[in-house]
Amino acid sequence: MSVIRKSLSTDMLPPDLSDRQRFIRFAELFEHFSNTGELDPASDVPFRASMNSIHVGTTMLGRCNGSFVTVRREKRQVVETGDDRFCLARNTGDRSSEVVHRGREFSMRPGSMVLLKLDEPFFAADGASHKRFTNVHLPVVTLRAMVPGVDDLVGCELEPGGALSLAMDYSDLLLRHPTAADEAGMAIAAHLLDLAAIGLGARGDVVAAAQRRGLRAVRLKAVLSVLQARFHEPDFSAQKLAAATGLSERYVNELLFEAGAGFTTRLTELRLRKASDLLAHRDARISDIAFACGFNDLSYFNRCFRRRFGLTPTAARGK
Numbered sequence: 001m002s003v004i005r006k007s008l009s010t011d012m013l014p015p016d017l018s019d020r021q022r023f024i025r026f027a028e029l030f031e032h033f034s035n036t037g038e039l040d041p042a043s044d045v046p047f048r049a050s051m052n053s054i055h056v057g058t059t060m061l062g063r064c065n066g067s068f069v070t071v072r073r074e075k076r077q078v079v080e081t082g083d084d085r086f087c088l089a090r091n092t093g094d095r096s097s098e099v100v101h102r103g104r105e106f107s108m109r110p111g112s113m114v115l116l117k118l119d120e121p122f123f124a125a126d127g128a129s130h131k132r133f134t135n136v137h138l139p140v141v142t143l144r145a146m147v148p149g150v151d152d153l154v155g156c157e158l159e160p161g162g163a164l165s166l167a168m169d170y171s172d173l174l175l176r177h178p179t180a181a182d183e184a185g186m187a188i189a190a191h192l193l194d195l196a197a198i199g200l201g202a203r204g205d206v207v208a209a210a211q212r213r214g215l216r217a218v219r220l221k222a223v224l225s226v227l228q229a230r231f232h233e234p235d236f237s238a239q240k241l242a243a244a245t246g247l248s249e250r251y252v253n254e255l256l257f258e259a260g261a262g263f264t265t266r267l268t269e270l271r272l273r274k275a276s277d278l279l280a281h282r283d284a285r286i287s288d289i290a291f292a293c294g295f296n297d298l299s300y301f302n303r304c305f306r307r308r309f310g311l312t313p314t315a316a317r318g319k
Contacts, residue, residue: 002057003185003260005178008033009050010066023047035081036118037073039066042129054174054181058085059189060137061171070125071133073118084119086143086150088196089135090160090168097126102155111160113168115153115200136171138196146197146206153200164199167192183224184259187217219247220255227263231270232294238263271295272308279317286313 010026017025023041026049030039033051041047049066064071091097096107099114101122108114108124116122118137143150158164174180174188181188194210202210226244230236241263242249256262261269271293278289287298290313295301305313 002055003181004055005053005181006033006055007050007052010048011050019047034062035077036062036083036087037071037077037122039068040070040072042067042069045129052175052178054178056181056185056189058137058139059192060085061134061175061192062137063132063134063172063175065130065132067130069127069129069131070123071131072124073116073122075121078119078121081118083137084117084140085137086140086154087116087118087135087137088164088167089114089116089133090165091126092132092134092172093126093128093130095126095128097124097131099124099155099157104155106155106157108157109160111165113158113160113164114156115150115158117151117154134168134172134175136167136192136196138193142193143197143200146193147200147202150200158199162199163195167195167199170195184217184220187220187259191217216255216258219245219251220259223247223252223255224259227266228270231267232274232292234291234294234296236267236294267294268304269308272305275301275305275313276309276316279313286317289313 008026008029010022013022013025026047027039030051034053039049045067047067049064049068051062051064051066053060053062090113091108091110094110096109099106099108099122101114101116102120170192190213194213198207198210222245223241226241230240230244233240238249238252242252245252247255253263256266275289275293275295278284278292279286282289284292290298290301293301295304302313305316309316
């Protein structure tokens with residue numbers, strides 16, 4: 001499953017722009033960044049904004065922080081994107097936000113959440129000059145299958161606490177440490193969907209299955225931690241990885257494939273990344289670097305390195 005990380009900030013813009021020019025330029029970039037909605041800048045403070053997102057297949061985690069007073073999704077964005085996913089959003093600011101969606105008007109208190117539908121317009125404002133929110137976009141067909149009647153929850157304030165708040169806390173943590181998604185993207189997307197479904201009212205077999213997947217996520221983290229610590233060992237194998245984690249070799253391979261890549265692919269990638277880093281920063285013989293990273297065949301290392309980075313280890317030195 002592909003993982004795409006994005007970030008956008010007014011700090012990326014030329015410093016000589018006026019406040020109005022900064023907002024216009026940011027709005028243009030924001031449309032390409034997400035096209036989820038439109039922002040209205042605060043009039044009493046300089047415009048500043050930052051956003052980052054992680055896309056794992058059809059699941060998206062996003063966070064926004066900036067000096068704007070409203071967030072709007074207009075008919076234009078609905079038509080242009082064709083996006084029908086659910087959006088679970090949390091007010092991470094310190095004031096209540098007034099929300100309009102599906103003909104309903106309500107206040108979303110700090111820490112509380114709302115379930116939006118991206119194929120319909122919405123509007124949110126809180127009268128403050130600064131807004132912060134976290135959101136997770138979830139696939140509509142899957143969530144409906146897990147939570148019958150989930151559409152009845154759209155456009156209502158959802159109380160903080162429980163699995164829903166845990167899902168948003170998990171999203172915030174991942175957005176602060178986005179490289180984790182590169183290692184376990186599929187497991188992360190599944191875990192987020194499970195937490196959201198439980199928080200929105202899933203019952204019975206769905207909850208039991210979600211709990212089992214949660215255990216798999218914990219075990220995957222342990223497997224990846226051991227692999228990260230021991231990839232440089234020349235004779236390290238899937239069998240040794242399984243023994244170190246107390247799991248069967250077959251189960252370890254299943255966990256790794258579910259998370260996007262098998263044992264051999266991950267092992268080779270870790271070794272090549274380490275070799276690339278050492279070539280850039282150390283004046284050591286290429287053979288010594290290859291052996292230090294777990295390769296015991298220099299010719300094989302050279303072939304793998306060139307295939308992965310498009311140049312030989314000698315050409316990569318110092319770059």
